[in-house]
Amino acid sequence: MEHVEAVVIGGGQSGLAAAHALVKQGVAPVVLEASDRAAGSWPRYYDSLTLFSPARFSSLPGLAFGGNPERYPHRDEVVAYLDRYAARLDADVRTGRRVVRVEAHSAGFRVDLECGERISAGVVVAASGSFGRPYHPALAGQEAFTGQMLHVADYRDPAEFAGQRVVVVGAGNSAVQVAAELSRVSRTTLATRAPVKFARQRLLGRDLHFWLTRTGLDAAPLGRLLRTPPAQPVLDDGRYRAALAAGLLDRRPMFASLNGGKVVWPDGSSEAVDSIILATGYRPHLPYLADLGGALNASGRPWHRDGVSLAHSGLAFVGLEWQRSVSSNSLRGCGRDAERTARRLAAHLARQ
Structure with a gap:
């Protein structure tokens, strides 16, 4: 079984940022990415x-995004x-390596891969997003819904919904x-449990993120104070609020239930719909830590x-929503x- 100092699970923005940070601490990480890039x-x-x-x-540490x-x-x-x-990363990045299990091991942790490989590591970073x-x-009546229901994770292009009721x-x-x-190609309604909250994308000629950075709010350690992460407002340059006000974008209170191929609205009326798209967020994807x-x-x-x-001082996470701040799961914040x-993991390795 191969032994390495550190394993980073996930080769996306958070995993790459974690690998970069470990290298800066003198730790040699192996990045395991399930996909082919x-x-x-x-x-x-x-x-x-x-x-x-x-x-x-929108840059990770060590490399500016470039362009305008x-x-x-x-x-x-x-x-x-x-x-x-x-x-450009001075780390061993291995694609096509899906991690299925992490367990305690005498060297720290044992990491099992879907392909049958096993790696022991002193520390592990879970950065799989x-x-x-x-x-x-859970939606009342969804088991019998006869239309198409999908999560926005599976949505790609509006063309396939042209002419539909969505x-x-x-x-x-x-x-x-x-x-x-x-709404440009189909009759579309946005169903929400409360009115949509907007935040102006630009204030006094500057993007909102300029002010978040300048005031320190972007990096403030608010995550440790939150039991339930708050819903973040929709950033808008004015287009979406104008579309709602003009009726070009239809917003209604969340439907009460589904009945066959119909949605039942709170006022008791119902109508047939072709597709429902759930833009209802995500949860941490960490099945390999279940054991x-x-x-x-x-x-x-x-x-x-x-x-x-x-529970395990050699285990860390990067890229969780509100892990520490409002930007923890974003390109601009996961590097921090x-x-x-x-630093904490390098200290742990030194003690070991």
């Missing part, structure tokens, strides 16, 4: 996705950026962005403080968290 879930996001932060604020710093990069630009980042675990809320469920950035583009006692709670969420496991956890 070190870009995480970005290649699988919907085609029109653009970042909600400008390029200036005020533009909002497209999904494919992010993929290309992560490819460049991985190519949440895209692999989309959240599907309901998008959710009140976040992805929900509003997807509903807006679908590592104390690493996860009953709902599959990690027990940690500032990204370091409370990675540097903190890397």
Whole structure:
């Protein structure tokens, strides 16, 4: 069985940031990525996705995004950026390596891979994100729903929904962005449990992220104070609020139930729909830690403080939503968290 100092599980933005931070601490990491490239879930996001932060604020440590710093990069630009980042990283990045189990071992941890390989490691960083675990809320009558129901994780392009009656469920950035583009080719309703909350994307001529950075709020350790992460507002340059006000984007209270091929609205009326798209978020995707006692709670969420496991001092997390701050699971914020956890892990290795 091969032994390494550190294993990083996941080769997306968080895993690459973790590997970079470990190298800076003098630790040699092996990055294990399940897919065929070190870009995480970005290649699988919907085609029109653009970042909600400008390029200036969307870089990982050690490599600027490049190009016009005020533009909002497209999904494919992010993929290309992560490819460049991985190519420059002084770490062993192995693609096509899906981790299925992590267990305690005399050397620290044993990491089992789907291909049959086993690696022992002094420390482990879980940076596999949440895209692999989309959240599907329980909806009354969904078992008998005869239309198409999918999560936004499986949505790519509006063309396949042309001419349909579509309901998008959710009140976040992805929900509003997807509903807006679908409304150009189909009759679309955005169904939410409460009115959509918006935040102005630009204030006094500056992007919101400039002010978050300048005031320190972007990096403030608010995550440790939260039992339940709050819903973040939709960043808007005015287009979406205008579309709602003009009726171009239809928003209704969440439907009460499903009845065959119909949705039943709160007022008792019902109508046939072809497709329902759930833009209802994600949960941490950490199935490989299920047998590592104390690493996860009953709902599959990690027990940690500032990204370091409370049960295993050699185990850390990077890229969790609200891991430490509002930006912890973003390109602009995961690097900060990675540097903190890397210092803790390097100290752990030194003690060992």
